[in-house]
Structures are given as structure tokens and as C-alpha cells.
Amino acid sequence: MDAVSVIRTKRDRGRLTDAQIDWVIDAYTRGEVADEQMSALAMAILLNGMDRAEIARWTAAMIDSGERMDFSVLPRPTADKHSTGGVGDKITLPLAPLVAACGASVPQLSGRGLGHTGGTLDKLESIPGWRALLSNDEMMRVLTDVGAVVCAAGDGLAPADKKLYALRDVTGTVEAIPLIASSIMSKKIAEGTGSLVLDVKVGTGAFMKSLEDARELASTMVGLGTDHGVKTVALLTDMSTPLGRTIGNALEVRESVEVLAGGGPADVVELTLALAREMLDAAGIEDADPAKALADGSAMDHWRRMIAAQGGDPDATLPVAREQHVINASETGVLTTLDAYAVGVASWRLGAGRARKEDPVQAGAGIELHAKPGDTVTAGQPLMTLHTDTPERFAYAIEALDGGVLVAPPGTSFEPQPIVHD
Numbered sequence: 001m002d003a004v005s006v007i008r009t010k011r012d013r014g015r016l017t018d019a020q021i022d023w024v025i026d027a028y029t030r031g032e033v034a035d036e037q038m039s040a041l042a043m044a045i046l047l048n049g050m051d052r053a054e055i056a057r058w059t060a061a062m063i064d065s066g067e068r069m070d071f072s073v074l075p076r077p078t079a080d081k082h083s084t085g086g087v088g089d090k091i092t093l094p095l096a097p098l099v100a101a102c103g104a105s106v107p108q109l110s111g112r113g114l115g116h117t118g119g120t121l122d123k124l125e126s127i128p129g130w131r132a133l134l135s136n137d138e139m140m141r142v143l144t145d146v147g148a149v150v151c152a153a154g155d156g157l158a159p160a161d162k163k164l165y166a167l168r169d170v171t172g173t174v175e176a177i178p179l180i181a182s183s184i185m186s187k188k189i190a191e192g193t194g195s196l197v198l199d200v201k202v203g204t205g206a207f208m209k210s211l212e213d214a215r216e217l218a219s220t221m222v223g224l225g226t227d228h229g230v231k232t233v234a235l236l237t238d239m240s241t242p243l244g245r246t247i248g249n250a251l252e253v254r255e256s257v258e259v260l261a262g263g264g265p266a267d268v269v270e271l272t273l274a275l276a277r278e279m280l281d282a283a284g285i286e287d288a289d290p291a292k293a294l295a296d297g298s299a300m301d302h303w304r305r306m307i308a309a310q311g312g313d314p315d316a317t318l319p320v321a322r323e324q325h326v327i328n329a330s331e332t333g334v335l336t337t338l339d340a341y342a343v344g345v346a347s348w349r350l351g352a353g354r355a356r357k358e359d360p361v362q363a364g365a366g367i368e369l370h371a372k373p374g375d376t377v378t379a380g381q382p383l384m385t386l387h388t389d390t391p392e393r394f395a396y397a398i399e400a401l402d403g404g405v406l407v408a409p410p411g412t413s414f415e416p417q418p419i420v421h422d
């Protein structure tokens with residue numbers, strides 16, 4: 001077998017055989033297939049696609065490239081959630097302790113932000129002392145003692161995906177349904193959760209811009225999970241505008257704590273509860289009421305224990321950026337557009353995200369929204385506050401917002417997007 005013949009098969013719109021897939025994933029993981037060859041193959045897959053059987057084999061080969069975890073020793077059923085990535089998507093933070101408070105074990109192996117989408121680990125690392133890197137033993141201990149853990153996936157889990165994802169990120173080959181589905185599901189299946197709820201984002205701030213593509217991605221992932229014995233369901237949720245009123249690491253932790261305290265923005269609460277209900281249902285827990293667990297403080301109690309178990313101080317003051325800049329409405333009217341992609345890029349440019357994997361992020365950087373689509377605004381009223389430690393970034397962030405914030409004449413009718421499309 002050789003890499004060039006595998007690339008040619010896909011370049012010429014052929015089907016990859018099981019033997020070709022097994023070989024190329026294994027040889028790439030071992031370093032025998034070079035990055036430039038794998039990036040050519042990834043581009044051929046992006047352009048020419050893969051059928052369901054090819055995607056299933058590709059996913060199985062990525063799972064087999066590393067270790068599999070086993071949560072069957074835990075006393076409670078496991079429930080996991082994965083979001084395909086969005087702007088202001090802090091849902092994992094309130095959701096993991098909430099679902100643990102309702103009786104499930106929640107092993108959230110999470111990632112860092114790259115590009116305009118934020119990462120759960122970057123957000124939690126803004127809490128002084130909190131550690132993302134846990135050994136397998138530590139992870140099991142937190143899961144047993146608290147019921148929820150949010151940590152980085154170990155290097156042994158689907159190593160083929162780790163290499164391939166970093167390569168796709170720098171070769172313009174992220175947005176391919178077969179590659180996204182196999183990347184996400186190989187990690188989730190290798191992780192060993194019993195049930196999984198997928199939050200498939202759709203809209204300008206998501207990988208999938210249309211409902212049709214999001215549905216195709218969701219059904220591909222549900223099929224992969226189900227075939228591997230993981231009870232898998234998917235929600236298609238809106239990412240045309242940021243979730244909540246904060247974008248950025250410490251800013252999003254603060255808002256998540258507000259939700260756990262029984263408050264917080266309505267869209268964040270609605271999506272957190274919708275996902276919690278799906279997770280509990282998939283885990284076979286019927287008698288729990290997540291809204292009650294938010295209201296009675298038990299979700300907050302699990303959050304505090306989860307943060308402390310990973311070295312964090314739940315009472316610590318969160319970092320605040322050194323500089324702020326307020327953007328005011330230039331006219332009176334109805335805010336019709338607050339584009340998720342534009343706001344995500346602006347927040348990234350302020351320092352909340354990274355351009356390369358090894359870059360640091362600023363804990364306090366990001367954006368606070370003072371108005372959301374559908375609100376009536378008056379000329380001069382603050383629309384958002386930009387936060388950064390490096391004020392030379394303000395102009396660059398403001399440039400990213402150009403065309404992404406639209407105010408229509410007073411009285412213009414506005415049709416809000418549902419949070420959950422399907």
C-alpha cells in the first residue's frame with residue numbers, strides 16, 4: 001500500500017477500501033504517511049466526500065489508533081454532551097454539574113478554542129488554580145466523588161484525530177462532514193460514554209451554515225454512535241447570534257455562575273435545560289428535574305465541588321481585562337443582526353482566542369453584549385463593551401464587527417430564531 005494510490009483513489013472520486021482506510025490512518029499515526037500526503041487526502045475527501053460505510057470505517061480506524069476508556073465501574077450511568085462549536089457557547093460549564101446533580105456521571109473531555117470559536121478548557125482555566133490536565137486515576141476520582149469532570153483528553157485517546165485535526169486546521173479542510181463526524185465521534189466512542197447528546201450548531205458562527213448541512217452532520221454522527229453501542233441523540237441549535245451576553249473566557253465563567261445561581265440569560269438557561277433533559281433521558285434517568293436542581297442550589301453545589309476537586313478556587317475573583325472600550329448604537333431602531341461570526345472574530349482578535357495552537361489566551365479578554373437581536377436601541381446607547389489587556393487590538397476587533405451589527409428603522413418587525421431548531 002502507498003499513500004499516493006490512496007490519494008489518487010479519492011481524487012478521482014473513487015471509494016476507499018477498508019484496507020486503504022486502515023492502512024492510511026495507521027501509517028499516518030506512525031509518521032509513515034507525511035503531513036503533505038494526508039493534507040492532500042483530506043482535501044480530496046472535502047471535495048469528493050465519503051459514503052456512510054467509508055465514514056464508519058474511517059472512524060473505527062481512528063478509534064483503534066489509541067486507547068479506549070472504561071466507565072463501566074462507575075455506579076451511575078454516564079452521559080456526555082458535545083457541541084460542534086460556537087460563539088459564547090459556555091453551556092458545558094453549567095450543564096456538567098447540573099446533570100451530575102440530577103444523578104448521572106458526566107465525563108466531559110473538552111477542547112481549547114481555535115479560530116473564532118471558544119474552548120471550554122480556556123474558559124475554566126481563567127479560574128485561579130484550576131487544572132485541565134488530569135491523570136486517568138484523578139479523572140475517575142473526581143467522577144466518583146463529584147459526578148462531573150471537565151478535563152483535557154489524554155494523548156492516548158484517538159491520537160490519529162489529534163494529528164489530523166491540527167493538520168486540517170491549517171490546510172482549509174475542517175469543514176467536511178465526513179471529517180468532522182469521524183473526528184468528533186472517534187473521541188466520544190473511545191472515551192467510553194454510555195450515552196451522548198450532540199449539540200449541532202447551525203448559523204454564521206458554526207461550521208454548518210445551513211440547516212440541511214447541520215442535519216446531515218447530525219444524522220451521520222448519530223449513526224456512528226448508535227453503531228458503536230452509544231445511545232446518541234442530536235439537537236440542531238442556533239448559532240446565528242452569540243449565546244448569552246458574554247463572549248470570552250472569564251466573562252463566560254461569570255455568566256455560567258449566574259445561571260448556576262438561578263439567574264443568567266434566558267437563551268443560555270433554555271439551552272442548558274434542553275440539553276440536560278436529553279442527557280438524562282439518554283442515560284435512563286427519568287425522575288430528575290433539572291430546573292429544580294438549578295433553583296435549589298444543588299447544581300451550584302456540584303459546580304463548586306467540581307472546580308475545587310481540580311485545584312480551582314470557586315470563590316476567587318475572576319481576572320478582568322486591563323482596558324475596556326464601549327461601542328454605542330449609531331442610530332435609533334431595532335437591532336436586527338448581531339452576527340455570531342463577526343462577534344466571534346472580534347473577541348478572538350481582542351485576545352480571547354488563539355491564532356496558533358501554542359498561543360496563550362487572555363483570561364479577561366472578550367465582549368459583553370448590552371443588547372441582543374430584537375431589542376429596540378437608542379442612538380448613543382451602549383451596544384457592547386470590548387475587553388482586552390492590549391488596547392492596540394481594539395481597532396482590529398472593531399474592523400471585524402463591520403457589517404455584523406445592523407440596526408433597522410424603528411418599528412421594523414423582527415422574527416427571532418428559535419434556540420433549538422430541531
Ligand code: URA
Nearest residue numbers: 084165179180183184
Ligand atoms: N470538533 C472536533 O473535534 N473535530 C472537528 O473536526 C470539528 C470540531
